[in-house]
Amino acid sequence: DARVTQTPRHKVTEMGQEVTMRCQPILGHNTVFWYRQTMMQGLELLAYFRNRAPLDDSGMPKDRFSAEMPDATLATLKIQPSEPRDSAVYFCAEGTTLYNEQFFGPGTRLTVL
Amino acid sequence: KQEVTQIPAALSVPEGENLVLNCSFTDSAIYNLQWFRQDPGKGLTSLLLIQSSQREQTSGRLNASLDKSSGRSTLYIAASQPGDSATYLCAVGDLGGGSQGNLIFGKGTKLSVKP
Numbered sequence: 001d002a003r004v005t006q007t008p009r010h011k012v013t014e015m016g017q018e019v020t021m022r023c024q025p026i027l028g029h030n031t032v033f034w035y036r037q038t039m040m041q042g043l044e045l046l047a048y049f050r051n052r053a054p055l056d057d058s059g060m061p062k063d064r065f066s067a068e069m070p071d072a073t074l075a076t077l078k079i080q081p082s083e084p085r086d087s088a089v090y091f092c093a094e095g096t097t098l099y100n101e102q103f104f105g106p107g108t109r110l111t112v113l
Numbered sequence: 114k115q116e117v118t119q120i121p122a123a124l125s126v127p128e129g130e131n132l133v134l135n136c137s138f139t140d141s142a143i144y145n146l147q148w149f150r151q152d153p154g155k156g157l158t159s160l161l162l163i164q165s166s167q168r169e170q171t172s173g174r175l176n177a178s179l180d181k182s183s184g185r186s187t188l189y190i191a192a193s194q195p196g197d198s199a200t201y202l203c204a205v206g207d208l209g210g211g212s213q214g215n216l217i218f219g220k221g222t223k224l225s226v227k228p
Contacts, residue, residue, distance in 0.1 A: 033215075035216075042219070042220045042221070043202070043218040091157065100145065100206060101162045102147065102204075102216060104149075104156045109154075
């Protein structure tokens with residue numbers, strides 16, 4: 001079973017709509033990552049947080065993507081407005097403090113029509 | 114910029130065979146290296162984590178090695194089974210740009226073990 005939970009598991013939306021994806025890491029692990037997986041590019045880091053503070057979001061298109069961690073048990077990734085090229089599987093992962101081993105959630109499969 | 118390459122992209126073997134999956138990376142300044150398994154439509158399952166100071170890790174039928182100086186890691190699977198069929202991803206924990214531990218992924222090797 002995945003340690004990290006993600007919702008929704010699947011999302012189909014129309015171009016221009018806002019999309020919000022949620023991730024619930026296990027309390028006590030202080031690093032949270034957002035990745036995007038596509039057939040063409042594979043897995044790419046979008047952003048990550050340590051102790052709820054954003055440390056690196058250079059992989060994210062700033063004009064439409066935003067990532068936040070309002071509390072230790074919730075991280076969100078928002079796309080507004082969404083575009084067909086955003087269609088991908090979005091993974092959240094948490095990293096352990098000691099060795100930074102990363103554990104992934106099941107992902108949100110996003111389709112933008 | 115760190116780049117991770119996995120060869121081959123796909124591999125098909127008969128059940129019972131021992132096999133090796135290869136991973137290479139361009140910058141030896143790494144924090145760690147992690148091997149994952151991904152089943153179709155599913156998330157990533159961590160298999161093995163090797164710290165930069167280590168040379169190998171073992172878990173059951175899996176053994177992963179790390180040679181930082183040559184920029185290589187291998188994942189050895191002994192006595193392969195049909196249940197091992199999945200895509201195996203290698204990821205390097207990057208030290209560059211102050212982003213300690215960020216994982217840079219290879220494109221994966223899709224393994225098929227035939228009964």
